[in-house]
Amino acid sequence: MTSDAEPADRASDPSPNPALFDAVVNLCKRRGFVFPSAEIYGGIRSTYDWGPLGALLLRNVREAWWRAMIQERDDVVPIDAAVLTNPRVWEASGHLATFTDPLVDCRNCKERWRADQIGETCPKCGSRDLTEARPFNLMFKTFVGPLEEDASVAYLRPETAQGMFVNFLNVLQTTRKRPPFGIAQTGRSFRNEITPGNFVFRTREFEQMEMEFFVPPDEGQKWFEYWCGERLSWYRRYGIPDSMLRLRQHDPEELSHYSAGTADVEFLFPWGWGELEGVANRTDYDLRAHSEHSGVRLEYFDQASGEHYMPHAIEPAAGLTRTAMAFLLAAYDEDEVAGEKRTVLRLHPLIAPYQVAVLPLSRKETLTPLAREVLHMLQRHFICDYDETQAIGRRYRRQDEVGTPYCVTIDFDSLEDHAVTVRERDSTEQVRLPVTEVAAHLHQRFDTVR
């Protein structure tokens, strides 16, 4: 896997922790979170496939975001927009003209770099013989339909956000929402990054979780501050400790051309602080640009004042794949249980790939019917793993290593008393419960952290 270095951004950054990075990358491969893409063909640089546990992890992170951003609110609605859309969207949004990174070539080793990420020398060979920086557009171009001609050029979306702006009127008209209200979506985005790397931190295909919150123009700053707070507490809620989290306000010279204020939620990665999410006050820049380019006025009619106005948009834009990696890094721990070393992912119970593992004490046929009965009962409520191989201690360790918060063990006494043992991951404490009470007990435990 790649060892490309993400530059640390400030001199005060804490020292890097390559051991943690290596441990998590190895765990991801060993246990089926993340595989190099198309590994049997030698892979393709900085491209990954999410394996069985990774797919579950991504789904749980996505759901945690939906829960906070959509389910628990009455002022945000979801959409699911197309990846390939009318290229005029990208003309209006400014992506065709300005979604670029400064590219430099090393004349010595031919490696290409982002000029803003390196100093005067090539990080690979140390040569100072670099070309002038030139803008490189990050959008992937493709052709729609059977003819490779200009008329059919389209782009893979580099962000999901434009889907919210171009559907502004559709949502307004069909949902009866009015400002302040939000439109949210999760989905894949594509950027032809010059230097992808640091595992899934920066890839060319990734998933985003974004929301546009439309507000009356004079309420922009208030809602910007509100969403900075909400988003920071979301990461805390799902288990990132305060010591690894910070909100960094952009300096005025750092702001994008459309932004009246931006703050990044940053995570302490093994190489230093890195962005998980940007919260931006985009003002009416996007609705205005799309109104001008499409000829359709993207406005709201306020019946109370009898006025039309163009709402301002506050955008919390997060990366799902990058955040999943942050959750893994924050959760990784090694401790000792009964004199034995163990690796444990202290993932939030709702983020962990499996919520429950059902483990018959042995493979003996007499245990199987009850174990499968318990499994089927619990599968209606939770994502479950079922494992009947190896000694029970080994199986507990395997579940600890992937973060499963609860193990339910069926033993020979269970056949007599119809009770099972529930073991908790972090404390390793065990309680014995009647089979009929297990689902309710686990629900109660999950509800306290939901």
Ligand code: ATP
């Ligand atoms: P960066 O400065 O790291 O390139 P950005 O500021 O361009 O990120 P945004 O356009 O604000 O990123 O995208 C919102 C979020 O999408 C980022 O905070 C990040 O979590 C995620 N993201 C952006 N680019 C990538 C990528 N190439 N790989 C993985 N996630 C990404």
